[in-house]
Amino acid sequence: MKSNLRNLLVLSFLLALTAVACGATEGELPSNLEERYKGMTDPGPSTLYGREGMTVQPFDLNNDNVADLWKLYTKEKENIDDAKETTKLARKEVDSNFDGKVDIWFHYNLLEALFKEEADSNFDGSIDLVSYYDKGRVVKRDVFIPGLLTPVAARHFREGVLYKVELDKNHDGLVERWEIYVEGKLAQVGHDSSGDGRLDYWESFD
Numbered sequence: 074m075k076s077n078l079r080n081l082l083v084l085s086f087l088l089a090l091t092a093v094a095c096g097a098t099e100g101e102l103p104s105n106l107e108e109r110y111k112g113m114t115d116p117g118p119s120t121l122y123g124r125e126g127m128t129v130q131p132f133d134l135n136n137d138n139v140a141d142l143w144k145l146y147t148k149e150k151e152n153i154d155d156a157k158e159t160t161k162l163a164r165k166e167v168d169s170n171f172d173g174k175v176d177i178w179f180h181y182n183l184l185e186a187l188f189k190e191e192a193d194s195n196f197d198g199s200i201d202l203v204s205y206y207d208k209g210r211v212v213k214r215d216v217f218i219p220g221l222l223t224p225v226a227a228r229h230f231r232e233g234v235l236y237k238v239e240l241d242k243n244h245d246g247l248v249e250r251w252e253i254y255v256e257g258k259l260a261q262v263g264h265d266s267s268g269d270g271r272l273d274y275w276e277s278f279d
């Protein structure tokens with residue numbers, strides 16, 4: 074697939090999921106769901122991560138009576154002396170194409186803020202996009218291909234704006250191209266011409 078087309082697909086895929094990621098107030102377990110989802114088939118979330126001691130709440134996004142979104146909550150005492158345990162959203166798992174397999178994992182910190190999102194955007198069973206968030210904004214997005222542990226592309230964002238891309242175009246695990254963007258425009262490209270993963274020279278653009 075041409076990389077531009079793929080980027081476009083990935084972008085629309087991510088946009089479509091923003092609503093899921095930034096759902097309404099979390100914190101408490103939703104109520105009245107038992108009645109609403111009575112008789113729903115629930116295949117359960119993925120087995121990628123453990124869910125020991127967690128409460129799993131299934132949802133049905135496309136109203137086909139089969140669960141496709143799961144919210145996983147932990148129950149903890151915020152302070153050791155607290156009498157009550159607090160329920161907190163720790164993870165959401167989504168089957169976004171409704172094929173019965175989870176393809177997106179949203180991870181939340183102790184303040185229930187999204188900090189990491191993993192996605193299998195082409196539904197081949199392996200995670201190919203990992204995004205990191207800070208205060209609701211993406212700060213880094215890594216692109217993976219199956220069998221390679223390091224990203225083939227790492228996109229860095231500052232206040233939501235792309236400013237640096239690191240590329241491993243020959244898939245040897247080493248970056249050989251660094252792209253610097255200023256106000257959305259490619260301003261500089263760094264090259265590793267010797268193949269040792271270290272930058273050799275910069276090329277500037279006006």
Ligand SMILES: [Ca+2]
Pocket residue numbers: 133134135136137138139140141171
């Ligand atoms: Ca469904």
Ligand SMILES: [Ca+2]
Pocket residue numbers: 167168169170171172173174175176196
């Ligand atoms: Ca799926």
Ligand SMILES: [Ca+2]
Pocket residue numbers: 240241242243244245246247248249
């Ligand atoms: Ca490389």
